[in-house]
Amino acid sequence: MPRKITMQITANEALSAEVRRITLTGDITAQPGQFVQVAVTAAHDPYLNRPFSVHDWRDGELTLLYRLVGRGTAILAARQPGESVTVVGPLGRGFPMGREHSAIIVAGGIGAAPLLFLLRRLQAAGKETAFLYGAQTAAALVLREQFQALATTYAESTDDGSRGRQGQVTELLQEVLLKQKADIYACGPEPMLRAVAKLAAAYQCRCYLSLEARLACGVGACLGCVVPARDGSYLRVCVDGPVFAAEEVFAP
């Protein structure tokens, strides 16, 4: 059940020019794939809370990974350890544990944020995991060592070839799928998610995608965050998702 919680900031550090990691302590629980809404300021401008996936949760510590995008994330980046921040969460439906022995996790850029917590859970459940990490440049592959150390196998790609394969992370996915059947998990830009869903359908694998939308309430009340469902209705990203089975939202 979500609650409004006051949390203490214990760290707020830069991982790259664009990406930061904030650690919060307080009375919250979370599942991989769930998110929280952060009240970045108590003033009315910027007005809405900002949604961030749970990057990690253990020992009463909640970690978020966030990319500097605009005013809200700039304000968050200026917050100091020792200060408190109001958070609403945990929100949304997270990743299911899947059925195959093998799991492939596909991360695109900051889409890596919710996938550390998932990776650790899948490993703990005894699954064999392949972590595929794509980004524009080597510098954007934040926390690559951490993912590499945890996953059974690891591969990476960059648009400019500055690290790993030059090209799309979905090329790496296709290579892995040629060898094995697996449950697929992905978070990243929408074109990447569509491509992942296509490959999953082609190789008849279960596929779970974490989507984004402009949220207001984050709890299912305003109907602001909808995405079109395959059946012609609308689904709310904040409560029906943010994790969806690929076939709920994308045509194969």
Added chain:
Amino acid sequence: MMPDLTVTIGQLVLKNPVMPASGCFGYGEEYAAFYDLSQLGAIVVKGTTVEPRLGNAPVRIAETAAGILNAIGLQNPGVVAAKDRIRQLARYGTPVIVNVAGNSSSDYQRVIEILEDEPTVAAYEINISCPNVKQGGLAFGTDPEVVAELINKLRSATHRTLIVKLSPNVTDIVAVAQAAESAGADALSLINTLVGMAIDAEKRRPVLANLTGGLSGPAVKPVALRMVWQVTEAVQIPVIGMGGISCAEDAVEFLLAGASAVAIGTANFVNPTVCPEVIAGLSEYLKRHQLRSVQELIGLAKAAGKN
């Protein structure tokens, strides 16, 4: 002594003057995770139409300075499915107000007909002011004669409390308010959202798929206060004031302007416990000012305004 927070809206006696605004509280379930909804003065549910409505294409929300634009387009499951969800609210024992929307007067009548045998419904709030649907809605709310005709018809369809929700997107809100009153409305609620627009400079296109949307949140509060003041000068029936209320002090301002109760919309999105916080804050305000009843506040600023 605990101050008395009771207020009366038509036949409804509310234990306090605070309710969520329509469309900002779904059918109540979502916020039941955060607090006991029986604390609320009333529960106002989403705009409900005869048939299910899919709503507008996304993007539906744009953040603005101290507010948001929304273009939901009255997405709702239709009155028959809504009735089941409304019935679930009976357990809270607080009056349930159903926001009724439609494209024609017979649509509104039909929604009321279907809900008349549902005892959980305490009152209807007639939404003649939704800016986000192509027909009906706003079109109904701008012409005093059309409003009078509609409310006349609905008056003969129900004995329950009939609240008419007014649009701020008019030149003379007082004329519309008076038309609703003479046609038999028991109360008025205002304001609905102000039509606005957002454009993305980088993408060089409107942010909302619907192009325009309704502005709400703290940004609209001064406009809402002014309209509540003007309307309560001109009508005898009670007014539920809303528009940008985020804290008890905001609620007090609406009461002082002449509102008998208040509704809180967009602020729920930012602070899910805003409604109980405002209720507690009202009590504290009354104690601090040594007032026994919240009713003493209603319209109190008018006297000062006339000096």
